[in-house]
Amino acid sequence: MTEAIKRPRRKDPQKRTVLPTLPPTSRSRRALGFSVAAAEGRFVLQKCDDCEAVTYPPREACPKCLSMNLEWRDMPEGGKLIAETTIQTSTNVYFRERTPWRVGTIALDAGIPVLAHIHGDIAEGGRVRMIARTDKSGQGVLMALPEQETENMADDKQLRELTCDPKHRRALITDGRTQLGQAMAKALSAAGASTVFVGVAETWRPFAGADALAAIPNVEVIALDVTDTVSVNELASEIGGKVDILINTAEYVRAGGAMDRDGIVTARDEMEVNYFGPLRLIQAFGPGMRFRGADGVNSACAWVNLLSVYALSNWPAYGSTSASQAAAYSLSQCLRGEFHGSGVKVLNALFGPLEEDWRQHLPPPKVTPEGLAKAVVGALQQGLEELTVGAVADDFLTRWKQDPRVLARELTQPEGA
Amino acid sequence: MTKRDARVRQAYDGVVAAVPITIPYQRYSPEPAHWWIARALGELVRTAGITPQDIDGFCVSSFTLFPDTAVGLTQHLGLTPRWLDHIPMGGASGVVSLRRAARAVQCGDAEMVACVSGDANHVDSFRRMLSSFSRFAQDASYPYGSGGPNASFALMTDHYMKTTGAMREDFGKICVAQRDNALSFPHALMKKPLSLEQYISARPISDPIALFDCVMPCAGAEAFLVMSEDAAKNLDLPAVRVLSTIERHNAFPDDPIQIRGGWEMDRDEFWAMAGIAPDDVDLLETYDDYPVISMMQFEDLGFCKKGEGAEFVRGHDLTNGGSFPHNTSGGQLSVGQAGAAGGYLGLVEALRQVTGTALGRQVEGAKTAVVSGFGMINYDRGLCSGAAALAGPGA
Numbered sequence: 001m002t003e004a005i006k007r008p009r010r011k012d013p014q015k016r017t018v019l020p021t022l023p024p025t026s027r028s029r030r031a032l033g034f035s036v037a038a039a040e041g042r043f044v045l046q047k048c049d050d051c052e053a054v055t056y057p058p059r060e061a062c063p064k065c066l067s068m069n070l071e072w073r074d075m076p077e078g079g080k081l082i083a084e085t086t087i088q089t090s091t092n093v094y095f096r097e098r099t100p101w102r103v104g105t106i107a108l109d110a111g112i113p114v115l116a117h118i119h120g121d122i123a124e125g126g127r128v129r130m131i132a133r134t135d136k137s138g139q140g141v142l143m144a145l146p147e148q149e150t151e152n153m154a155d156d157k158q159l160r161e162l163t164c165d166p167k168h169r170r171a172l173i174t175d176g177r178t179q180l181g182q183a184m185a186k187a188l189s190a191a192g193a194s195t196v197f198v199g200v201a202e203t204w205r206p207f208a209g210a211d212a213l214a215a216i217p218n219v220e221v222i223a224l225d226v227t228d229t230v231s232v233n234e235l236a237s238e239i240g241g242k243v244d245i246l247i248n249t250a251e252y253v254r255a256g257g258a259m260d261r262d263g264i265v266t267a268r269d270e271m272e273v274n275y276f277g278p279l280r281l282i283q284a285f286g287p288g289m290r291f292r293g294a295d296g297v298n299s300a301c302a303w304v305n306l307l308s309v310y311a312l313s314n315w316p317a318y319g320s321t322s323a324s325q326a327a328a329y330s331l332s333q334c335l336r337g338e339f340h341g342s343g344v345k346v347l348n349a350l351f352g353p354l355e356e357d358w359r360q361h362l363p364p365p366k367v368t369p370e371g372l373a374k375a376v377v378g379a380l381q382q383g384l385e386e387l388t389v390g391a392v393a394d395d396f397l398t399r400w401k402q403d404p405r406v407l408a409r410e411l412t413q414p415e416g417a
Numbered sequence: 418m419t420k421r422d423a424r425v426r427q428a429y430d431g432v433v434a435a436v437p438i439t440i441p442y443q444r445y446s447p448e449p450a451h452w453w454i455a456r457a458l459g460e461l462v463r464t465a466g467i468t469p470q471d472i473d474g475f476c477v478s479s480f481t482l483f484p485d486t487a488v489g490l491t492q493h494l495g496l497t498p499r500w501l502d503h504i505p506m507g508g509a510s511g512v513v514s515l516r517r518a519a520r521a522v523q524c525g526d527a528e529m530v531a532c533v534s535g536d537a538n539h540v541d542s543f544r545r546m547l548s549s550f551s552r553f554a555q556d557a558s559y560p561y562g563s564g565g566p567n568a569s570f571a572l573m574t575d576h577y578m579k580t581t582g583a584m585r586e587d588f589g590k591i592c593v594a595q596r597d598n599a600l601s602f603p604h605a606l607m608k609k610p611l612s613l614e615q616y617i618s619a620r621p622i623s624d625p626i627a628l629f630d631c632v633m634p635c636a637g638a639e640a641f642l643v644m645s646e647d648a649a650k651n652l653d654l655p656a657v658r659v660l661s662t663i664e665r666h667n668a669f670p671d672d673p674i675q676i677r678g679g680w681e682m683d684r685d686e687f688w689a690m691a692g693i694a695p696d697d698v699d700l701l702e703t704y705d706d707y708p709v710i711s712m713m714q715f716e717d718l719g720f721c722k723k724g725e726g727a728e729f730v731r732g733h734d735l736t737n738g739g740s741f742p743h744n745t746s747g748g749q750l751s752v753g754q755a756g757a758a759g760g761y762l763g764l765v766e767a768l769r770q771v772t773g774t775a776l777g778r779q780v781e782g783a784k785t786a787v788v789s790g791f792g793m794i795n796y797d798r799g800l801c802s803g804a805a806a807l808a809g810p811g812a
Contacts, residue, residue, distance in 0.1 A: 024548060024560045031556040057557035057796055063670070083579075083674050085564070085571035086624045091544035092563030101562045105572050105674050105797065113673040115561050115572075115797055125579075141560055 002120055002152040005160070007168045007194060008297040020293035020343045021094040025137040030058040033072045038132035038140025039385035043077060045110060046070040054110045077129045078109035081122055081144065094136065102158065106130065106144050116142035117158050121150040133162040133383045136293070136343035138336070154381065163383035164245060164302035164345055167192035172243045174199045174226055174281065175250035177207045179356060180306070183373035184249055189216045191377050194298065197239055199224025199250075201231075226250045226277035236284035241292070245380065246285055247304040250277050253358040257319030267320045274324035275331065278305065282335055293342035302345050302380055305332045306372070309350040309393040312400050313407050336385075345385050349376050352392025365391045426690060432519045433649050433656035434807070435642050436465045437768035439776075441604045442637035442753045445540055450481040453535030453755075455494055457638035461531055465642055466652055474500035474527030474643075476518055478510035478534035478757035480546055500527035507792030508704040509664070509801035510534055510760035511639070516662040516805065518643035528644065535638030536756025543634045553796035564623050567631055569794045570707040571623035576674045577709050578625060583727035585625060588708035589616035591743070592629050592750055594735035595705070599747020601737075602777030606635060606753040629750070632706045637755030639765045655772035660785075660806040661691035667800050678710075678791055679802035680717035688719065691806035695720045698806075699783040700742040700770055702763030704791040705750050710799070711743070714789050718804060737778040745770055745780055764788045764805070771809030784812040 027035065037044040046055050048062035049069035061068055084104035090096045102118040106128055114130075122128055128144035135141045143162060146153065154165055171188050175181045176198035188196045196219045200207070203223050214221055222239070225231040226248070252273035254266050261267070289300035310318060311325035329348065336346040351372050353362040367390035375389040388397045399407045438460045440453060454477065462469055475498040477487040485493070487503040500521050504510045511534070518530035547565040549555065562568055577583055593613050599605035611629060619628035642654075649656035663686065665679025680687070688694060695718070703714040712726035720741075721729035733741035746752055746766040749759045767786035769775050775783075789804040 024555070024563060026548070026555050028552050028556050057553040083572040083576035085568055085575055085626070086621075087562040087564040087568050087571075088621045088623060089567070090563045091547055091565060092559075095563045101564075103561045103564070103568060103572075105576070107673045113797065115558050117561060135560065137560070139560065 001150060002156045004152045005155040005168060005297055017292060018294045018296070020136070020341065021097065022137040022341060022343065023094045023135050024092060025139060027139050028058060030060060034058060034132065035134060035138070035140035037072060039134050040387075041131070041133065041382055041384045043075050043130050043132040043142070044072040045075050045112075047073040054112055056112055056114055075130075076109045077131075078147070079106040079128050079130055079144065081105070081118065081124070081126055081128055082107045082113070084118055084124070098157070098161070104144065114142055116144045119143065119145045119153070119159055120156050121146045121153060134345065134385055135162055138340060138345075164347070164380040165191075166245060166377060166380055168194050169244040169298045169301065170195040170197070170242050171245040171247060172197045172199065172239070172285070174224060174246070174248045174277070176200050176213055176221060178249060178369070179209065180354065180369040180372060181249040182209045182213050183369040184247055184376065185213060185216050185219050187373040187377040188245075189218050191381065193218060193245070195220060195242070197222050197243070199226075199235070201225035201227075226280060227272045229280050232280040232284045236288070240285055240288040243285055243289065244292075244298050244300045245302045245304065246281065246289070247306070247376065248278055248281060249306055251306065252324075253308070253318070253321050255318055255358070257316045261320065267324070270321050270324040271327065274321070275327040278328055278331055282331075286335070286338065289344050290339060290342040293344050300342070300344050302347055303335060303339070304347045304349060304376060304380070305329075306349050306351065306376070307332075309352055309388065309396045311350065312396065313404060313411055315411055345383065347376070347379055347385055347387060349379065349387045349389055350393050350397065351388070352390035352396070367393075426686070428690065429519045429523060429659040429662075431646050432523045433644060433646050433658055434515060434519075434768055435644065435649050435654040435656045436461055436640075437765040437774075438464065438640040439604050439765055440535070440638040442606055442635045442755050443538070444606060444633065444635050444753070445538055446636040447539060448537060448636065450479045450535055450537045451485070451490065451493055453537065453636060453638040454479065454490065454533050457533050457535055457640040458494060458531060461533070461640050461642055465654060467529065469495060470497070471529050472496055472531045473498050474518060474521055474530030476502040476504060476514045476530060476532045478504045478506070478514060478760060479536050480507070480756045481537040481542065498527070500530065506760065506790075506801040507757055508706065508760040508799070509790035509792040509803045510757050511762075511764035512662060512788060512790040512803035512805045513664055513801070515643065515659065515764060516664060516803070519659050519662075522643050522645055528648065530643040531640065532643060532761075533638065533640040534757040534761045536636060536758055538634055538636035538756070551793075551795045554794070558796055566706060566794050567623040567626055569797060570630075570709060571626040572797070573675050574625055574630075574707065574709040577676065577712070580676070581724045581727060583712065585617060586613065587727040587730050588630060588712070589613045590730050591705075591708040591711055591735060592616055594739070595744045595748045596751045597736045598745050598777065599751030602746040602752065604776070605747045605751050606633060607747065607751040626707065630707050632749040632754035632759070635753035635755050637753065637758050639755070639758040639761035641761075641765055641768055655774060655810060657768050657771055658808045658812070660693065660808050661687050662803065662805045663687045664803040666802075668802065675798035676713070677717050677723070678713060678799060680714065680789065680804055684717065684719050687804055687806070693785060693806065698785050698787050700745055700767065700780050700786045702744055702767050702786065702788045703748075704760065704763065704789060705744055705748040706754060706759065708750070710791055714791070718787065718789060737780050742780045742783070745775070746777055760790055760792055763790070767807055771807055771812070773809070784809045
């Protein structure tokens with residue numbers, strides 16, 4: 001049984017902050033296919049299209065038939081622990097600081113053995129359930145979990161290194177005026193976040209749900225306007241050292257493309273919130289989070305971008321907003337690069353049409369704010385970096401992965417979306 | 418695929434190995450691999466009474482030569498060989514170099530082959546080597562705790578103990594006997610006696626492996642010459658005949674975890690070609706970066722049955738004066754692991770023992786030796802294995 005993690009005491013400002021170190025980052029280019037899937041929480045291995053052999057570690061050719069047609073396929077999660085060791089000493093600084101560290105050999109139900117991190121609750125010779133996640137280096141790794149849920153399972157020291165569990169962490173939600181921001185606050189509080197800072201622009205202006213928001217346990221409503229650099233910087237100077245998870249819920253959505261709009265005022269507002277907003281937040285909060293990536297139980301761990309799935313490919317019906325979301329999506333890749341070395345993950349949650357005023361005329365299926373909040377908190381608990389929410393987004397991503405240029409063609413036709 | 422008859426393989430008639438050279442090891446040294454290899458080559462030439470120009474075959478093993486290979490060394494060291502080989506097989510390097518060189522001499526491609534292995538060990542060498550050891554290690558083992566070979570062998574040991582009933586005491590007996598052998602070997606880095614109690618209570622490294630299960634990485638070099646029997650006679654060098662060799666890579670790839678090495682595939686041919694049986698062997702030099710793999714070599718080479726390694730150890734005295742002299746210089750566990758030179762250590766020691774020129778305690782009447790090599794944990798298991806049966810002048 002895993003011992004429950006205790007809520008950390010207030011940080012001693014005289015003590016040196018532990019600097020982030022990383023598990024090994026280097027991988028072959030082929031192995032990145034595994035990391036891509038792990039970022040989505042999928043456990044894939046290469047499977048030969050010709051002889052069906054499953055193979056690992058990542059290879060260029062099938063070791064059974066020398067076929068070059070190895071494809072990453074989802075694998076059955078089951079397996080059995082056949083050998084284990086607890087590493088007490090390591091040449092790598094990251095592991096050296098975290099020993100003892102349990103690893104083992106798993107005979108997978110998929111038919112081959114793999115080396116994996118081992119959850120503390122797995123019994124000797126026990127059945128396991130495999131997960132693939134990105135570690136602090138951003139690369140995919142395998143971890144074996146107990147087949148059945150155990151008490152405080154998520155608090156396992158090694159598992160928590162892979163996840164961004166809000167439990168005992170402090171989160172900042174950038175816009176609490178919306179139903180989405182309020183649902184997110186509720187979900188984070190329920191997930192055990194110790195403080196949920198919720199930003200509200202123009203605090204003097206009333207908004208629906210304000211009282212209920214303030215009544216959520218551990219919520220602190222604070223002034224924040226992502227379109228105002230001074231406001232963002234002021235808040236960062238106050239709470240920048242205690243934001244472990246930042247969730248950017250601010251968005252500016254208007255229907256319409258480019259040709260039928262008069263001037264660039266709306267487009268500028270879209271960019272102001274959707275692109276310059278995250279840019280300001282990154283400049284104000286990024287450095288502090290990057291510094292605190294290994295700062296104990298409540299280390300900085302995740303930056304969450306909530307983006308319309310049309311960030312991936314422009315939907316002319318919301319063409320101008322799509323463009324600003326695409327800018328934000330592109331920026332998220334830059335942010336991931338700049339966070340490398342800190343262990344802070346960037347989670348991009350791409351959602352389909354949201355159940356809210358500015359998308360009122362769109363047909364179902366739609367994503368409710370509560371559904372999106374629940375999915376994001378779930379993804380944090382799992383340590384994911386990529387997430388789609390809702391049937392529209394799932395379908396869109398599938399088509400995008402199949403062929404982004406075919407999807408682009410479809411989107412430019414009248415019934416394309 | 419049909420198994421080939423051992424008789425179709427030609428014997429190593431007329432070929433010998435001679436001039437065992439060890440350059441004393443150092444825990445850390447600022448010198449590069451080139452320095453260690455040059456020293457060993459110089460010792461070879463001086464001891465044999467030849468000139469560098471007499472060396473027309475050159476075979477090199479080293480992990481730390483980068484950016485050079487054997488090619489760069491020819492110019493660096495002023496050699497003009499007509500036969501050149503580079504054997505990157507870690508613990509199997511010695512046996513494999515010997516069998517390559519023996520065929521070259523036998524066929525006339527070279528007359529005098531210098532086989533040299535050497536490695537540097539700077540303060541941060543080991544960590545750097547582990548992090549870039551192989552593509553599979555980089556992709557799929559180093560990111561899991563970065564335990565290096567300690568963790569890989571810990572998994573093998575854990576599994577071996579669970580499936581065979583071997584105890585830590587059994588592995589301890591191997592280590593303690595080797596330390597006993599090392600106390601008389603002048604080049605061993607470990608100079609203090611080791612008791613079973615010390616072995617058992619040592620600092621844990623990667624459970625069930627503790628400190629004295631692990632070799633100490635160091636710098637050093639080992640070398641020998643391969644030439645015709647006549648050449649050795651003319652130079653008045655004690656010479657060792659090669660009765661048999663085997664080599665195998667990536668054996669049993671479908672075993673979920675390593676329980677055996679390639680020796681098991683080839684041992685019948687090995688003994689048939691040698692014309693001797695395990696009982697005829699006076700001493701055995703196994704590759705011993707961890708005791709579990711020595712135990713597997715006892716089994717896979719046919720000294721005992723599979724799974725009975727521990728019982729075999731319990732039934733024997735493994736010291737140089739005992740019933741089954743094993744790793745007679747102390748092995749890597751007590752001498753140190755000088756990178757690829759670790760793959761030469763047992764072979765060079767066996768050449769001394771069967772020619773009656775041991776630097777430490779001589780195994781009485783030693784004439785016949787078996788040397789076995791094992792190397793390269795590419796991902797989860799050692800891929801290279803090999804063995805050689807050797808006969809000294811009196812055999």
